[in-house]
Amino acid sequence: MDEVVVVGLGSMGMGAALSLLRKGFVVRGCDLSPAARDAFAAAGGTASGSPAEAAQGAGAAITMVVNAAQTRDVLFGAGGVADALAPGAVVISSATMSPTEARALAEEAEARGLLFLDAPVSGGSIKARAGEITVMASGSPDAFAAARPVLDAVAAKVYELGDEAGLGSAYKIVNQLLAGVHIAAAGEAMVLAARLGLDLPKVYEVITASAGNSWMFGNRVPHILEGDYSPRSAIDIWVKDLGIVADLSRELDLPLALTEAARTLYREASEAGMGRDDDASVARLIAGRAGVALPGKEG
């Protein structure tokens, strides 16, 4: 149980893997990128490009890949994690996905004799490095019990949201709807402020102390003020996550016009070539189309 495989050494997965190492787990990382593997090896872990090789005999696997399709592939595809884990091991599934997809993965894991925790995360790369992410988790009591030592090592807060897979993903997607809309709203507000000739750092000061504030406004607007669109979280994350909301919206016959308007902005930003840039680039998109100057190297 003290052997853990972390699949996906991106900013969240790397942070979780390093936190586990620090707490004394034997951690094997898995990533397609040699650079990510080298970075983890340099920090004292072992790494492999093969999920099955990394998972061999481990008692727990965390999957921190991009989406449900990748999660399915690394778990159940050829050379996947599922066949290599120790019998009765727990899979901690942390990619953002629809509740339906999380339930389907849980069924497949359980059919193979594995425990499954639907456990999407939030908090960003800095909290991941510190072992202080938030986990929105659901699953059987056995899955929680098996995952507990790993969760304690990577998370500051674990919400226990029910005993069925799908619930954790449902809470996460509600959070993503809000966060995605709020970043886009911050973009529109800051471009309007710039067009009105306001002192943008002062706008930040006033709004963060007022009823117009959001967690995302406080976190992302500094990127706009600094004109720094190097990716902390990318535009394409929101194309993906609000795409999941859009699929759910259709599936449930529940129109969500505001969220759809935000999704359109992210898609347009991605199509304009900013997909891998910081998500605050939605402000650049709006400003660029209207000829409004924002702070930055060009400005």
Next chain:
Amino acid sequence: MDEVVVVGLGSMGMGAALSLLRKGFVVRGCDLSPAARDAFAAAGGTASGSPAEAAQGAGAAITMVVNAAQTRDVLFGAGGVADALAPGAVVISSATMSPTEARALAEEAEARGLLFLDAPVSGGSIKARAGEITVMASGSPDAFAAARPVLDAVAAKVYELGDEAGLGSAYKIVNQLLAGVHIAAAGEAMVLAARLGLDLPKVYEVITASAGNSWMFGNRVPHILEGDYSPRSAIDIWVKDLGIVADLSRELDLPLALTEAARTLYREASEAGMGRDDDASVARLIAGRAGVALPGKEG
């Protein structure tokens, strides 16, 4: 200077008037509603239905009416405040309006020998009663100096945003854009959560501690949880304030698609008969159209 007229004894104006009374000012209130005037008289103030009568010889006037048109009317219409104030008195204009309208009012006040502070407010009725509103103010140093004793009596925080009328209103409208979008986003998120069968108080607990949080989510979602849509702030406030943003958007040739989607939701809620209900009613609109049950007397 210790004689002040407060025009508009709604929730914000009444709070400001009572705060001024408490601090020892001679306060004359003005409102078209006999009930509002009676309430203020019962609290120890004097009240009139006529702006000119209430303003007679006062050194300061605060206008806390609905919009720019009402502000213009109570100041400069027949029987208005402007001709009745003491020479050199200060007008503190606190309705939400466009920067252009605030500048026009300032010009007219100054042409009549009055000082003018562009001073929209936020904070809600509870903070208004406590003398703890936030003021986003701009105007000449003389206008600030003349208004200072009044501002100190009604506000916990006064942002000094520049020496020209229009700037205070510009900051306020940026705040309203965000606040209006965030309430609508909270509505969509909570209806999605209800449709997914989530535990709504738990959603509130998780989101308010997560990156999806906003000031408005924290403040308004309890109304949804309680099924209580008695108006703290009404749908029609947002039809009005996002209407100001829409006018600005056209005037400045700056498309704001997300804000426009939020405005559409408020207009639809108003057209569905919820205009005077609490602004959290945007959730009822979305839920009702999709046949989703929310907490409440009906549910």
